[in-house]
Amino acid sequence: MAITKGEDVYASLLLNDGYLPGALVLAHSLRDSGTNKKLAILITPETVSNEVVEQLQTVYDYVIPVETIQNDRPANLFLMNRPDLHSAFTKINLWKQTQFRKIVYIDADVVAYRAPDELFDLPHAFSAAPDIGWPDLFNTGVMVLAPNMGDYYALLAMAERGISFDGADQGLLNMHFRNTYNRLSFTYNVTPSAHYQYIPAYKHFQSSINLVHFIGSEKPWVQGRTHTTGSGTYDEMIGRWWAVYDRHYRNNSNKTTDVVEKFVKGEQQQRNVSFQIPPSQSQSHSTQNQITPYNTYNSYGQSWDAARNSPPAGSKPEAANFPNSHYKMSSSTQQFVAPARYPSPPKDMWYKVPEAAPTQKTAPIFPWEKQAPAPTRVFAEPPPEQRKPSVASIVTPASATRSPTIEPKSEAVTPTTPGSANTWTSFTTRGNAWDDVPEINRYVDALQKHRRSGSKGSAAATSRPTSPGRAQSRSRRSSRVTDFPTEDDRPSLPVTPAPIQGPRSSRGENARQFPAAAGVPAQSEWDPAAQLEKLALHQQETLQKLGERPAFGGLAIGTAGKEIPARALPFGSEDARSPTYVAQSPSVLSPKPLRASTTGTNSVRRILTIDEEGGNVPLTTTEKKTPSPLPTQPSITIAPPSYQGPGAAFEKGEDFPTHETPALPTEEERDVLET
Ligand SMILES: O=c1ccn([C@@H]2O[C@H](COP(=O)(O)OP(=O)(O)O[C@H]3O[C@H](CO)[C@@H](O)[C@H](O)[C@H]3O)[C@@H](O)[C@H]2O)c(=O)[nH]1
Numbered sequence: 001m002a003i004t005k006g007e008d009v010y011a012s013l014l015l016n017d018g019y020l021p022g023a024l025v026l027a028h029s030l031r032d033s034g035t036n037k038k039l040a041i042l043i044t045p046e047t048v049s050n051e052v053v054e055q056l057q058t059v060y061d062y063v064i065p066v067e068t069i070q071n072d073r074p075a076n077l078f079l080m081n082r083p084d085l086h087s088a089f090t091k092i093n094l095w096k097q098t099q100f101r102k103i104v105y106i107d108a109d110v111v112a113y114r115a116p117d118e119l120f121d122l123p124h125a126f127s128a129a130p131d132i133g134w135p136d137l138f139n140t141g142v143m144v145l146a147p148n149m150g151d152y153y154a155l156l157a158m159a160e161r162g163i164s165f166d167g168a169d170q171g172l173l174n175m176h177f178r179n180t181y182n183r184l185s186f187t188y189n190v191t192p193s194a195h196y197q198y199i200p201a202y203k204h205f206q207s208s209i210n211l212v213h214f215i216g217s218e219k220p221w222v223q224g225r226t227h228t229t230g231s232g233t234y235d236e237m238i239g240r241w242w243a244v245y246d247r248h249y250r251n252n253s254n255k256t257t258d259v260v261e262k263f264v265k266g267e268q269q270q271r272n273v274s275f276q277i278p279p280s281q282s283q284s285h286s287t288q289n290q291i292t293p294y295n296t297y298n299s300y301g302q303s304w305d306a307a308r309n310s311p312p313a314g315s316k317p318e319a320a321n322f323p324n325s326h327y328k329m330s331s332s333t334q335q336f337v338a339p340a341r342y343p344s345p346p347k348d349m350w351y352k353v354p355e356a357a358p359t360q361k362t363a364p365i366f367p368w369e370k371q372a373p374a375p376t377r378v379f380a381e382p383p384p385e386q387r388k389p390s391v392a393s394i395v396t397p398a399s400a401t402r403s404p405t406i407e408p409k410s411e412a413v414t415p416t417t418p419g420s421a422n423t424w425t426s427f428t429t430r431g432n433a434w435d436d437v438p439e440i441n442r443y444v445d446a447l448q449k450h451r452r453s454g455s456k457g458s459a460a461a462t463s464r465p466t467s468p469g470r471a472q473s474r475s476r477r478s479s480r481v482t483d484f485p486t487e488d489d490r491p492s493l494p495v496t497p498a499p500i501q502g503p504r505s506s507r508g509e510n511a512r513q514f515p516a517a518a519g520v521p522a523q524s525e526w527d528p529a530a531q532l533e534k535l536a537l538h539q540q541e542t543l544q545k546l547g548e549r550p551a552f553g554g555l556a557i558g559t560a561g562k563e564i565p566a567r568a569l570p571f572g573s574e575d576a577r578s579p580t581y582v583a584q585s586p587s588v589l590s591p592k593p594l595r596a597s598t599t600g601t602n603s604v605r606r607i608l609t610i611d612e613e614g615g616n617v618p619l620t621t622t623e624k625k626t627p628s629p630l631p632t633q634p635s636i637t638i639a640p641p642s643y644q645g646p647g648a649a650f651e652k653g654e655d656f657p658t659h660e661t662p663a664l665p666t667e668e669e670r671d672v673l674e675t
């Protein structure tokens with residue numbers, strides 16, 4: 001590539017093939033950081049192979065051959081144990097590159113965290129950062145210089161005479177630019193040490209690091225990727241170097257990688273690890289399985305601080321270096337012969353199941369766990385255990401059928417239906433208050449009779465065969481107004497009848513099947529029919545007792561009257577009274593607040609109460625407010641209501657009976673009526 005006169009370039013130096021990985025990583029790190037400056041590298045052609053030069057050309061814009069300048073008096077190099085730096089004087093060739101306006105020189109053992117393009121704008125002829133070993137000196141790993149032949153010849157003259165206190169370029173340059181150098185921030189040439197770090201300063205300034213320089217003879221590619229020093233900061237910086245390397249060369253099977261890996265410790269060996277096959281087997285089973293090993297070093301996590309920087313330009317996805325394995329299919333045609341013995345499994349690998357559950361509470365991690373307020377929410381008691389079956393549920397219909405007093409039902413029934421045994425029909429758990437009022441019963445009976453004959457026709461109604469038992473049952477049930485169809489109306493459902501257990505052969509069998517429960521009489525001593533009778537009797541007595549005691553808001557009907565619950569009147573009709581209405585008791589009054597207004601009719605605006613003798617005494621609203629005790633309530637009887645008009649069972653569009661025998665006239669009757 002032709003060099004533009006007066007260009008700015010980043011430049012590096014390669015004296016031999018061994019520093020190739022460093023030179024490539026440096027170039028990539030600058031490119032990845034997005035610089036648009038050109039990259040140049042000085043090489044000594046007699047010590048750098050063509051193969052390496054080719055690789056340099058893939059990344060560097062200019063590969064510039066220069067003459068090697070050796071130190072003929074290398075004694076001082078041994079003082080710092082770096083005889084390898086015998087040709088470090090070659091670096092002074094930088095001042096000879098006058099085709100460039102400014103050079104930012106960077107050693108091949110540097111990785112850029114960012115491209116320090118601003119250095120090209122420095123007005124100074126020469127700038128460098130302090131050396132960590134002796135901070136009055138500058139380190140020659142990073143320099144900003146303006147090439148000129150004046151400095152070049154001066155430096156060359158010194159070099160030829162071996163004037164350098166360390167025997168290498170740093171001693172020489174520090175002597176030449178001693179008083180004229182512009183000191184750069186340490187962040188442009190951070191030189192980590194595995195043994196010593198000014199860690200607080202590193203933590204404080206790490207976000208402003210521009211370039212990290214791995215000084216000394218132990219370069220990252222020389223140590224290999226598995227090498228760790230134990231120093232967190234140093235390993236972190238080493239990790240940044242490997243991140244760039246991995247980004248460009250790991251798992252890339254191209255020529256560049258093949259060349260580079262030669263100079264990186266452990267890379268080629270790791271690429272070609274093969275299973276160790278016993279010698280006996282390797283003869284018969286010659287094909288070796290090639291595997292790319294899983295490598296534990298994960299430099300990606302250390303390559304980029306997401307909290308501080310945006311992702312590096314051109315960086316690969318997070319799992320780009322995810323370990324993967326490649327296996328080659330065996331092409332051997334020989335039969336596999338199993339080895340005499342396989343290696344025994346490791347003996348120290350086992351998991352001990354803890355004997356007891358860990359009692360220790362997990363240590364809190366988050367602040368809200370530590371400062372958690374005490375819970376205030378109260379939970380309901382756990383649901384009670386399934387109640388023990390009551391007496392009623394113990395006596396199942398199946399057991400009832402075993403009783404000699406109850407006839408088993410001949411037709412199929414829904415298994416859950418208690419059956420048609422007389423005991424059950426008389427055992428009514430729920431009923432209406434008016435069920436036992438004969439007038440109502442009569443009315444409903446008549447109504448149902450009328451409806452049946454109206455809907456099904458008289459012929460059907462009369463021709464229906466009814467057994468005496470059924471007729472009895474219907475008459476008993478006729479007063480129950482319910483949605484559930486009567487036995488006659490119910491179709492015979494095609495259900496599988498519940499299996500009826502046959503009588504037990506002996507008591508011993510029962511005892512075997514059902515172990516006796518404490519406090520519960522033995523099955524054999526239990527007469528379900530008798531118990532049901534008892535239960536029904538008890539309930540009847542209880543209901544009677546309840547009926548005798550008028551509850552608040554209730555209206556006593558007779559001595560054993562039933563309760564009529566108080567109901568709120570429909571909205572707007574609270575004050576309305578039937579003209580025939582006579583208040584019977586203060587307890588039936590609506591609890592609505594009363595107004596002081598006395599206008600209107602007495603029956604509406606006044607509250608009537610009953611005195612001791614049963615007479616009506618008007619009580620004004622103001623008097624009502626006084627907390628005088630109400631007179632004791634006498635037992636009141638009211639005249640039976642006249643049941644005229646439609647009742648609860650009335651349906652729209654249906655005429656209602658006005659007489660006790662609502663059945664339609666028979667055909668003969670009609671004939672008589674029509675004539
Ligand atoms: O075998 C070698 C040795 C050196 N170099 C080049 O020369 C530079 C300097 O050598 P290096 O190993 O990096 O030296 P440092 O360990 O950094 O030692 C210090 O001392 C050197 C000699 O004074 C200076 O050049 C360095 O800038 C300074 O940091 C390297 O970066 C390379 O660019 C090679 O290419 N091949």
Ligand SMILES: [Mn+2]
Binds near residue numbers: 107109141213215216
């Ligand atoms: Mn260096």
